[in-house]
Amino acid sequence: MMNQKINLSEIRNEYLKGDLNEKExxxxxxVQFGRWMDEVLRxxxxxxxxxxLATAGRNLQPTSRVVLLKDYDSEGFIFFTNYESTKGKQIAENPFVSxxxxxxxxxxxxxxxxxxxxVESSLSDEYFHARPYESRLGALVSAQSRKISDRKELETKFEELSRIFRNQKIPRPKNWGGYKIFPDSVEFxxxxxxxxxxxFLYETDEFQTWKISRLSP
Ligand SMILES: Cc1cc2nc3c(=O)[nH]c(=O)nc-3n(C[C@H](O)[C@H](O)[C@H](O)COP(=O)(O)O)c2cc1C
Incomplete structure (x- = not known):
């Protein structure tokens, strides 16, 4: 017997956990992002x-997927990926992302x-070599976003490379590294x-200073 389909339009939640005040x-x-990140980490x-992460290449078709933020500094937000993946190719065609x-x-x-x-290759090297051994091998094995015949193809390559690199430093693949997103707007x-x-929307003006506007929900 088929499960009865739940009517999604009846799912409603009230959001009551906090408020946002421009003065604060x-x-x-x-810096504001860092405060929120610290709170959720705690x-x-x-x-x-x-x-x-949403990207759109030359054909203007947006694509999105989850990636992990690995660092941020006063300039922007850093994540790591494969430069030859779908997202990497799209960013090469059009660097504007959300x-x-x-x-x-x-x-x-x-x-x-x-x-x-x-990011500079020295930063990608630093992050790559700080990753666990298996993740480094995994990055070497995966031609991210390419079509493959089956899972076995990956597992065989993994075993092969783990034999080759036993007791040796695994080099960072040249197609693997980081990007920094330099923001021109941030909304909280x-x-x-x-x-x-x-x-609240932050936007930079021509003098690179941030202007804050409240937006209608
Ligand atoms: C929780 C989570 C974290 C992920 N973190 C990353 C990441 O940091 N870097 C990455 O390249 N892919 C990451 N992925 C996989 C991507 O979502 C995506 O499948 C992969 O990058 C290929 O995307 P593309 O074909 O659009 O380039 C993550 C997926 C999930 C669900």
């Missing part, structure tokens, strides 16, 4: 660094728009009751 927000969105929310965090435990969303630029969203959510 830092004038620099990356609370132990699940996958706090997971962000939905990245979205959703922290459901605190009913918050952060939405970043900006330009993704490959806090869920509120009656769908009257708080939204």
């Amino acid at each position: 927000m830092h004038h620099d969105p990356i 609370m132990g929310v699940h996958e706090p660094t997971a962000m939905l 990245a979205t965090f959703f922290w459901k435990e605190v009913e918050r969303q952060v939405h970043i728009h900006g330009k993704a630029v490959p 969203w806090q869920g509120r009751s009656n769908r009257l959510h708080d939204r």
